[in-house]
Amino acid sequence: MDSTTVAASRPTPVEPEGPRPRGKRPGGRDGARRRALKDRMIFFGPLLAVLVGLLGFPIVFALYASFADVDDMFSMAFAGLRNYESLLSQPETLVRPFLNTMRFALASVAISLTIGFAAALLLNSRLRGRRVFRSALMFPWVIPTVLTALMWRWVMDSNAGAFNGLLLQLGLIDEPVSWLGDPNLAPWIIILAQVWRGFPFITVMLLAALQAIPEELHEAAAVDGAGWLRRLRSIIWPGVRPIFILVGTLEGLYAFREFAMIDVLTGGGPAGATEVLATQVYRLFFQYQRFGDAMALAALMFVLALVATVLLMRLSARDEED
């Protein structure tokens, strides 16, 4: 059957005579369906355009480019694994930034979660002025990362920085310490700055989770004479666990991809001690013009983030089944 017969045999909308099947008015179900489709296009169209055009397309482009010839004037001819082979043959561009990234992400998340949870527990107790405290604790979250980075660079300045000044006045050190010039200390300074910026968000999220725990549970526990630790384990922790995992995941992946904090605070130095994957990709591409290596490393970062996200989402999904 070819298409013309289909078209001819289909009832046309303009059909003045003849019995109609029950419940079918002109523009009835078909019209409703068409309207529903139109609605969907209006409401989801812009979002899908952004997701496909502004996010999906660049990702596909980037992933393809990691398998293509980009070094030779961006010919974009398929080149198989050549970029990856080139990248993996220079482990020094890869291994140290990877380890630095993992240390930065894991340490900053672990510390932020600890401080953030403690702050949330404090703010959840009966405390005068706790709304003001919460607002004030949120301030670090509102300021731009580049400014956070520069502020900490100035606080940690070895000559005239506030931190050395404070430690000297308290007599805790005799000589100024070069916090950002020492390859063993600098990684912890960027972690400190990241924690400062990151813990307020965790506090707010966990505080909301704490406040969602029904008051009766606490009262029942008090009647049973349960101590604070026992309540923490049996009531508080189960209540906040899903959000704990979710904000941990979010903060971890934000730290994993962080660029501004490191670029502005240390520039990856001293001597590569704070170089992370994001700054390394940027450097390979824009400074060394090693386009193929940069594309391959960016694609590897994407795969790592993807795997981490899937694993952590599994963890939180299993949590919901419990």
Next chain:
Amino acid sequence: MAKNLHHVSRTAGAAGRYALIVALLLFALLPFAWMLSTSLKPANEIYTTPVTWWPSAPTLDNFIAVVTRADFGVIMGNTLVVAGVSATVSTLVALFAAYGLSRLAGRRGETLVLVLLFAQMIPTILFVIPYFLIFRTLGLLDTLTALVVTNISLTVPIATWLLRRFIAKVPRALDEAALIDGCGRVGALLRVVAPAARAGVGAVFFYAFLVSWHEYLFALSLTSSPSNRVITLGITSLVGQYQVSWGELMALGLLAVVPLIVVFLLVERNLVEGLAGGVKG
């Protein structure tokens, strides 16, 4: 006696809690105090040792120097335009999508929500290179348009994710009444649902505005000329290779932050509710 002991331990507990809160507040706020102190110092006092905690003769010189810089207006204007346009577009796209997710989507909506969440987690640097090449081909490198487009890509997923909770809270009876009155779905959203959820819409707009105001990586890699500079690049442009004018830098930083903190305090409650609600849902 036993009661008294209990009372004492509770008072001690409260004192301990306050001590911890104060420690946290010092950690969060002392860097701001140092910033303010530095911004009020005359140039010759910034590098003196031992460090002075408060300027001996506070001066507004740094603020005046920053504000009268030739490019101050350009930078602020660019940032306002880029953040304003991207936040407006993002909020509109998110408003329509959030309405769709709440009222029209079935199970497939859940998949879409997961996609939105995942879009949050993609390393931004992955986008920088393709965008650089695409904008170069289109002749859009070094334009504010490029920044608006990339900021929209950054903010639409999170804005939709946050807004859907606020829209879901608006009673369906409201938009159904509007539909019966002959508004289309779009009319129902714009005339009834969006105004009913305006607090959430405002908070989401602020969040999108904040993300665009903070954005650094795209600005750094996609723009170069001083006439297209936004605030993050304006701040880092004060960092020279060998010398940093810390006084001016801290003054500019405060000028860039104070409006954000004021608006934040205005929308805080809704924003916090939206963030927390978005996580729970």
